[in-house]
Amino acid sequence: MNAPILEVKHLTKHFPLKNALGAKTGQVRAVDDVSFALQKGETLGIVGESGCGKSTTARLLMQLIAPTAGDVLFEGKAVGSSELPLKEFHRQVQMVFQDSYSSLNPRLTVETSIAFGPQMHGVSARDAVVRARDLLDRVGLDPKRFAGRYPHELSGGQRQRVNIARALAVQPRIVILDEAVSALDKSVEAQVLNLLLDLKDAFDLTYLFISHDLNVVRYISDRVMVMYLGQVAELGETESIFATPLHPYSQALLASMPSMDPDHRTEAPPIAGDPPNPINPPSGCRFHTRCKFAQAACSVNAQPLLAYKANQHYVACEFFAANAHLSIASTEKAAAELTEVHA
Amino acid sequence: MNTFSIATAEKNVLAVEQSPGYWSGVFRRFSEDRIALFAGFVVLILVVLALFGPWLVPADPYQSSMLKRLKPIGTEGFPLGTDELGRDMLSRLMIGARLSLFMGITPVLFAFAIGATLGIIAGHAGGWINSIIMRTIDVFYAFPSVLLAIALSGALGAGIGNALLSLTLVFVPPICRVAESVTSQIRGRDFVEAARASGANAFAIIRVHVLGNVLGPIFVYSTSLIAVSMILASGLSFLGLGVKPPEPEWGLMLNTLRTAIYTQPWVAALPGLMIFITSMSFNMLSDGLRSAMDVKQ
Amino acid sequence: MNAVLDFNTVAASAPAAVIEHLRVTFTGGASPVRAVNDVSLTLKRGETLALIGESGSGKSVTLRSLLRLHPPKKTQISGRIEVSGRDVLAMNTSTLAAFRGRVASMIFQEPLLALDPVYSVGDQIIESIQRHIKVSRAEAHARALKLFEQVRIPSPERRLAAYPHEMSGGMRQRVMIALALACDPELLLADEPTTALDATVQIQILLLLRELQSRLGLSIIFVTHDIGAAVEVADRIAVMYAGQIVEEGDVRTIMRSPRHPYTQALLQSRAHGSLAKGSRLATIGGAPPDLANLPPGCAFAPRCNFADDGCKQSEIALVSLTPKHHARCRKTEQESPPSGGEG
Numbered sequence: 001m002n003a004p005i006l007e008v009k010h011l012t013k014h015f016p017l018k019n020a021l022g023a024k025t026g027q028v029r030a031v032d033d034v035s036f037a038l039q040k041g042e043t044l045g046i047v048g049e050s051g052c053g054k055s056t057t058a059r060l061l062m063q064l065i066a067p068t069a070g071d072v073l074f075e076g077k078a079v080g081s082s083e084l085p086l087k088e089f090h091r092q093v094q095m096v097f098q099d100s101y102s103s104l105n106p107r108l109t110v111e112t113s114i115a116f117g118p119q120m121h122g123v124s125a126r127d128a129v130v131r132a133r134d135l136l137d138r139v140g141l142d143p144k145r146f147a148g149r150y151p152h153e154l155s156g157g158q159r160q161r162v163n164i165a166r167a168l169a170v171q172p173r174i175v176i177l178d179e180a181v182s183a184l185d186k187s188v189e190a191q192v193l194n195l196l197l198d199l200k201d202a203f204d205l206t207y208l209f210i211s212h213d214l215n216v217v218r219y220i221s222d223r224v225m226v227m228y229l230g231q232v233a234e235l236g237e238t239e240s241i242f243a244t245p246l247h248p249y250s251q252a253l254l255a256s257m258p259s260m261d262p263d264h265r266t267e268a269p270p271i272a273g274d275p276p277n278p279i280n281p282p283s284g285c286r287f288h289t290r291c292k293f294a295q296a297a298c299s300v301n302a303q304p305l306l307a308y309k310a311n312q313h314y315v316a317c318e319f320f321a322a323n324a325h326l327s328i329a330s331t332e333k334a335a336a337e338l339t340e341v342h343a
Numbered sequence: 344m345n346t347f348s349i350a351t352a353e354k355n356v357l358a359v360e361q362s363p364g365y366w367s368g369v370f371r372r373f374s375e376d377r378i379a380l381f382a383g384f385v386v387l388i389l390v391v392l393a394l395f396g397p398w399l400v401p402a403d404p405y406q407s408s409m410l411k412r413l414k415p416i417g418t419e420g421f422p423l424g425t426d427e428l429g430r431d432m433l434s435r436l437m438i439g440a441r442l443s444l445f446m447g448i449t450p451v452l453f454a455f456a457i458g459a460t461l462g463i464i465a466g467h468a469g470g471w472i473n474s475i476i477m478r479t480i481d482v483f484y485a486f487p488s489v490l491l492a493i494a495l496s497g498a499l500g501a502g503i504g505n506a507l508l509s510l511t512l513v514f515v516p517p518i519c520r521v522a523e524s525v526t527s528q529i530r531g532r533d534f535v536e537a538a539r540a541s542g543a544n545a546f547a548i549i550r551v552h553v554l555g556n557v558l559g560p561i562f563v564y565s566t567s568l569i570a571v572s573m574i575l576a577s578g579l580s581f582l583g584l585g586v587k588p589p590e591p592e593w594g595l596m597l598n599t600l601r602t603a604i605y606t607q608p609w610v611a612a613l614p615g616l617m618i619f620i621t622s623m624s625f626n627m628l629s630d631g632l633r634s635a636m637d638v639k640q
Numbered sequence: 641m642n643a644v645l646d647f648n649t650v651a652a653s654a655p656a657a658v659i660e661h662l663r664v665t666f667t668g669g670a671s672p673v674r675a676v677n678d679v680s681l682t683l684k685r686g687e688t689l690a691l692i693g694e695s696g697s698g699k700s701v702t703l704r705s706l707l708r709l710h711p712p713k714k715t716q717i718s719g720r721i722e723v724s725g726r727d728v729l730a731m732n733t734s735t736l737a738a739f740r741g742r743v744a745s746m747i748f749q750e751p752l753l754a755l756d757p758v759y760s761v762g763d764q765i766i767e768s769i770q771r772h773i774k775v776s777r778a779e780a781h782a783r784a785l786k787l788f789e790q791v792r793i794p795s796p797e798r799r800l801a802a803y804p805h806e807m808s809g810g811m812r813q814r815v816m817i818a819l820a821l822a823c824d825p826e827l828l829l830a831d832e833p834t835t836a837l838d839a840t841v842q843i844q845i846l847l848l849l850r851e852l853q854s855r856l857g858l859s860i861i862f863v864t865h866d867i868g869a870a871v872e873v874a875d876r877i878a879v880m881y882a883g884q885i886v887e888e889g890d891v892r893t894i895m896r897s898p899r900h901p902y903t904q905a906l907l908q909s910r911a912h913g914s915l916a917k918g919s920r921l922a923t924i925g926g927a928p929p930d931l932a933n934l935p936p937g938c939a940f941a942p943r944c945n946f947a948d949d950g951c952k953q954s955e956i957a958l959v960s961l962t963p964k965h966h967a968r969c970r971k972t973e974q975e976s977p978p979s980g981g982e983g
Binding site: 049050155157158185186187188189190191193194197212213214215216218219220252253256257258259260261262263265266268269270271272273274275277 | 694695794809811838839840841842844846847850867872891895905906909911918921924928
C-alpha cells in the first residue's frame, strides 16, 4: 500500500465540564484515542450514532478545534508544523457541513461565497469569480442563473451544491463530508450523491464521508469505520464490514436497518436501550453494557484494535471470534489471523 | 492535478442574473410599513428643522421682551406663545431641534463606534478576551444609566462636550452587549467555520462574514437608544449639566419654563411634547427597521 | 372538562378516520400556500397507514388537520374530516379539547419540544389522564405506571419522577408514546416519530409501535419520509406529492409493483446494498413544485419521464388499479414496474 494521504494518530478530544463557578466537574470523552489512515483516492465512511464522536473527529481533522492529544499528518507532515502551516493544510483539506443554510453567509451572493476561499490564498478577485462560476457549472447550477443569487433563494439541494463548490474552490485534495446529504430529501440526496461521485473522478479527490445512514455509506464508501462512544469499533473494506461485521456493535447497527421487505420485517430489536452518554463512558470495552456477548473481562479490559484478514479489516473486540455470527471455518481462520495492531 | 478550464469559465463571465439584494428587500418591507414610514417622515422633518432651522424660523428665537412674557398659545404673532423671557416659542422649538437632535444622535454614534468594535471583538474572539471586555462592561452596567450620566457629567463639569462624553460612556455598555451577543451567534454558524477552514484569518472573517451580518442589528438597536439619549440629554440640561442658556434646547426649555407651569401650563409642556414626539418617532422607526431587516427563513 | 364526549352515541363500526376532499391553504404569507389539495383517505379500525413523502408534500399538514392543530386565522380548511364518526371540522373549542388526547392523540418528532420541561414526566401523564377521565390521583398514578411498563421503560416507578431533560432520546420518545396513550385513544397520529433517533433506537421504537398497535388494537397514521420505517410498521402506504396522494395501496403492492412514476422513482433513487460500486443512482430531475404556484395538471408532470401534454392540462383523477390499489396517473397502463436499481 502507498503512503496514506492523511494519517490520524491517537487523536483524542476531551471537553471539560465545568460548574457555575468554573470548577471542573468531569469531561466529555468525545473522541478517545482514534487512529486511522486515509488512502489517496479512496472514500472512507465513518458511521455511528449520536455521541460516537464522528463529527468531533471531522472538526478535529479540520483543525477547527484543538485536540487534547494526538497528531494529524498530511502526506507525512504534521499539520500546523513549519513543514505544513495551517493555511496550507486548509488549501488541501476542505469540509462540507450538514446544515446547508447555516454554512452559507446569508448576506453574500453564491459566487461571492465560493470566491472567498481562493482569494484567501492569493487568487485575484477576478480569477476567483471566474473559478466560482466554473465550479457552479460543475456542480450542476447554471452560473448565469445562480451566481448572483442569495442562499435563501435556493432549495436545500441547490444550497448543498453551492457548499460543495465552495469547498472545491481552493482545489483541495481531501473533502470531509460531515452528514452532507443527511438533511436532504431522498430524491435530492440521490442527485447530490451522484454529483459527489462525478466530482471525485473529475478532481481526483479523496473523501471522508461521515453519515449515520448506513445505506448511503455503503453506497459511496470504499472502506468504513464504525465508531462507538468516541472510539473505533471496527474498520475495514465496505463489503467486508457489511457482509461479515465482526464487532457486536457493528452487527447490531447493521441489523437495526429497517427491512425493505414487507414479508421479512425485523422481528426483535438487535439491542436494547440508547447509546450511553460520552460523559464518563463505561469502563473497559465501552460497548459491554449493551453487548449480548459481553464477558466479565469486557468491563475491565479496554479492547485494542485487532487486525483480521491480512490487515484489511480491524476490530476492537477480542472475543469477536466467539460470536455466533461467523461460520466455524471463518472463525478459526479469523482467530488464526488475529494480530494486534501497532499504530 | 485538475486545473480549471479558463475557456469555459471565460464564457461564463457574461452577465449573470443578479438577484435583488438583501437591502432592496429591506427597503421594500420598510416601505410597506405605514407606521414606520410615518415615523420616518417625522424624523425627516426634525432633521430638516435641525439643518435649516435658522432660515425657517418666523421670528428671532433669541429676541426677548419683558412685555410679551408668557403669552398663551394662539397669540397674534406668537402662534405657540412666548416663554418666560418673552421669546417666540415656535421659533425656539424649531431651532431647539438642532441641539436636541445633536445631543441625541452624537453620543449614540460615538457609542456605536466604540461599543460595536468592542462587542464584535469580544464576540468573535471569545475566551479570555471576551471575559476581560465583557466583565469590564458589566461594571458600568451596575449603575442605572440616568445616575451614571449625571454622576459623570457632574464629575466632569457642566457643558455640551462633557455631557456628550458622559452620554457616550453610558451607551457603550448596552451597545457592546448587543454586539457581543449577535457576533457570538454568527460565530457559531457553519459559514464562519467554513471560512476558517478555508484558511482565512480573523480579520478577513470579520470583514467579509461577520460585519455584514451584525452591523444591521447593532445599528437598529442603536437607533432605539437615540430616544433615550435625547431624554437623558434633556435631563442633564434640565439639571444645568448640559446645554447652557440662552441656547434653545428642549430639555433646558422645559427646565426654565417649569416656573410657568401654573400660569401657562400648555406653553410649559410644549418642549416636553417635542421630546415625546421625537423619541416616539425614533422608537417606531427603529422598530420598523428591525422588522424590515428580519428575514424569515 | 365539562365537554365530555358521549362515546355511546358513536357507532363502533365507523372507520377510525375518514378524510374527504381535504384542502388546506395557508394564508399567512405573501401568497397563499396550497399545502394539501384534495386528499381523501379512509383508515379502518386497527389499521396502520403510513403517509410517506418528501418535505413539502403535505403529509404532516394532513396529519395535523386531523387534530385541527393549524392556526385557525392563517389556515383555510375545506372538505370533511371524521374521526370515529365525529366531525372534527364542526367541533367547537371545548369539544375539540376533549377530543384531542381522548379520541385521537399525537406523537411528535422531537419529544423534548413536546414535553413540558418543568414537570416530571409522571406528573404530565397523570395530569393528562385526570383532564380527560374522572379518576383519583392514585388511580391515575397506577395507570401511568402501567403505561410505562407497556412502552417498556426500565425501572418505571423511578422514571415517573424524572424530568424530560434527564432522559435519553429513545426514552423520551417512549414517554411521549405513553403520554399519547394515557387516555386510551382510538387513533394514534405519529409525525416522524423516529426521524431524530439513532438507528439502534429507531428500530426499537418502530417495533414498540407495531407491538402496541396489535396489543391495543390501535389505529395509526404514521407520517415519515423513510420508506424503511414505513415498511416496518404499516399495513398500507399512501405516497404524497405536492399536497396530493399520488398512490395508495397495501405495503406489498407499493413496494413490489408501484405504478405511479413518482413512487417508482422514489424507490429507485434510494442508495441500497445491491448497487455496484461506482454506479450512479437513479434520480428524479428537477425539484418539487412551489406550493404557492402549482401547475394546473399533474404536479409531478414537469419531472416525469412519461408525461405528455395531457398530463399538464387538468387535474388527474385517481385510477383504481385494483380495489385496494389506486394511483393518480393517466399512464398507469403504459408503465412497466421497475426492474430493480438501475436507472
